[in-house]
Amino acid sequence: MPGGVIMTDVNVLERLERIIRSDEGVPPERAAELSVLLDEPPIQDVVALVERSSATRAAVVLRLLSRRRAIEVFDALDAAHQADLIDALGDNSVYEFFAELDPDDRVSLLDELPAEIAERLMRTLDDTERDITGVVLGYPKGSVGRRMSPEVPHIYEDLTVDEALEKLRRVANEAETIYTLPIISRDRLLVGVVSLRDLFTAEGSTGLVELMSKPVFANAHDDEEETARWFLPLDMLAMPVVDDSERLVGMLTFDDAVDIVEEADSEDTARSGAHEPLQQPYLSTPLVKIVKSRIVWLLVLAVSxxxxxxxxxxxxxxxxxxxxxxxxxxxxxxxxxxxxxxxxxxxxxxxxxxxxxxxxxxxxxxxxxxxxxxxxxxxxxxxxxxxxxxxxxxxxxxxxxxxxxxxxxxxxxxxxxxxxxxxxxxxxxxxxxxxxxxxxxxxxxxxxxxxxxxxxxx
Structure with a gap:
């Protein structure tokens, strides 16, 4: 790659892909240069490059990226693909990436890993993050609770608009979403919802009771696919999730609901074609995993x-x-x-x-x-x-x-x-x-x- 030449994003990615996929790999003397170039293309193009690479080569790309950009790319990958990268990345990178994931995304990754590795990763979290992740892990697979974000600001019904906004400013960086806000009683019972738009346009002294509307919510034990399918047509950004006592335990966001439906549709399409879903991009899927996804079905159909x-x-x-x-x-x-x-x-x-x-x-x-x-x-x-x-x-x-x-x-x-x-x-x-x-x-x-x-x- 000649120095001093400004290339388009497409050319950068094409040449990076050729270098990364070559037998020689990335020459150490050019790692710094490639690291700078990888910061130029849009994030979605870098994700696509990682998805088209084997675990070993994808790990090289992630190491060449800046810390912030590497975390963003890792977070955008499917859980099965993340699991394949664990061995190739090395402990320090894995621990850092794992800590930066949202709790629901951490749980999806843990579900793909052997028990001993999952336990090791959980031990690297601080007490607060471990407890939050444990909340999600406590719900059965396939339930809404397994896909919700438990990091929800506690906005109480007896607060005013100014008090609610002040609290949001303090906790906004910790919450996955603040655009749809559940309103709860002091004992955490869900009593209503209010949008951030309503808060910004209301008088500061207005009580939240006057602004909130009747909540649409799901139970944490509800089936994730059924819930996502009725939730998406409502065009809501997020929806409260409650326990059996109707106490707030988390939020199901629109993007997580889209992921649930996409995974379910991919699974149905794969099985109707007589194979198991790969759960990660085709080119990055190991050959053995592709064979396993097809062989059982072929044997069953041959017998039938x-x-x-x-x-x-x-x-x-x-x-x-x-x-x-x-x-x-x-x-x-x-x-x-x-x-x-x-x-x-x-x-x-x-x-x-x-x-x-x-x-x-x-x-x-x-x-x-x-x-x-x-x-x-x-x-x-x-x-x-x-x-x-x-x-x-x-x-x-x-x-x-x-x-x-x-x-x-x-x-x-x-x-x-x-x-x-x-x-x-x-x-x-x-x-x-x-x-x-x-x-x-x-x-x-x-x-x-x-x-x-x-x-x-x-």
């Missing part, structure tokens, strides 16, 4: 596909008597699988958004029966005409009837299975596309051969 083999073996004589039937197997199994997948994807998404609840299973089943029948009628009519022209009336009847029944069955099963999964506490996405495809294949073949035997007298 034996059902299809067993069905074909059972109807071997039927196939031998009318070899032409084998030509339509890919069409019928593919149509059944696709129909089931469409229904499952639609209902899984509706469950996530709260449009469908487990008690709606009968309504969903009845709707999907009708949708499947209409789809099957259209596809079956086309299949009947084409098969009759080429292979004769009997084959046409078999194909048309099979498509009608397969579409009806697959749509119904695809719509109902995610709800059953939700009902028993499983992830609806797990019961989605891969399993429904296998079930539709096996069942579709049974329907196909039974109709063929009946119509053709085999």
């Amino acid at each position: 596909a034996l059902l299809t083999v067993q069905v074909l073996d059972t109807f071997e004589d039927t196939l031998a008597a009318a070899v032409v039937l084998s030509l339509f197997i890919p069409l019928l199994t593919g149509t059944g699988g696709n129909t089931g997948n469409q229904a499952a994807t639609t209902v899984t998404r509706a469950l996530a958004l709260g449009d469908v609840r487990p008690r709606d299973v009968v309504s969903v089943a009845w709707r999907e029966i009708r949708v499947g029948m209409l789809l099957g009628a259209v596809l079956g009519s086309i299949g009947f005409l084409l098969a009759t022209v080429v292979y004769g009336l009997n084959i046409g009847i078999v194909i048309g009837s099979t498509l009608l029944m397969v579409c009806t069955f697959s749509a119904t099963v695809g719509g109902v299975m995610p709800i059953i999964a939700k009902k028993v506490g499983a992830d609806p996405a797990v019961f989605s596309n891969p399993f429904i495809s296998t079930l539709s294949d096996a069942t579709g073949l049974i329907i196909y051969f039974l109709i063929a035997k009946s119509v053709m007298g085999l």
Whole structure:
């Protein structure tokens, strides 16, 4: 990198990436120069550079950054990616980064680490930060309490606007958000909320009781995904979180709710595609972790596909008597699988958004029966005409009837299975596309051969 040449951010990042990813690594004599250059690009570009690098190389980038900038970049990474960096960074950097994280982000990182490392990191915190982090750790995984910020200014209902603003000035640097303020009684019961805008525009002598509005809040034990999904459409910056006695314990911020929904959607998308979510950027994910995310699903699907083999073996004589039937197997199994997948994807998404609840299973089943029948009628009519022209009336009847029944069955099963999964506490996405495809294949073949035997007298 020639000295004295001013480069654009893009060129800086491209050349830094080439140097960092080279076999030689970063020459010691150029570390100071690269450190200065890394302070030039926008923070999001540096985060992207770290996300595209292995743990070892990402650690090099973080060490080259200034302290403030390194903490910002580390904080912006996914918890799984942060965990991968722990060994590469060395103790001093890890302790510093860990101490600067918000309590909820610390807990997310601790969840990704082995117990002995998590305990070691907790011991590096001062008593106050350890206690605050312990509050979040005390709630079960998947709950709102696990994602809330417990650092909330205590603004009491008997204060005036001037008194509240004075208190905010003293504690603003410690709180994660001050734009939406919960108002509490002296025994910490949540009684209302007020916005910072309302405080700034009100008379200083006005009591908070006159300004506060009825609070929208969540219980710390509520499911994080369900809460985040109903909270986000309200367009609020933050929401109070209370315990079972309705005492204030924290705040759920808008950005944390967005993260929760994004993680849930990524998980659903991954599982509907028959693999586990990586939980960190693709290029920085170790190869072994990628293999682990896929291999279990492939083994499960391979075993479940034996059902299809067993069905074909059972109807071997039927196939031998009318070899032409084998030509339509890919069409019928593919149509059944696709129909089931469409229904499952639609209902899984509706469950996530709260449009469908487990008690709606009968309504969903009845709707999907009708949708499947209409789809099957259209596809079956086309299949009947084409098969009759080429292979004769009997084959046409078999194909048309099979498509009608397969579409009806697959749509119904695809719509109902995610709800059953939700009902028993499983992830609806797990019961989605891969399993429904296998079930539709096996069942579709049974329907196909039974109709063929009946119509053709085999």
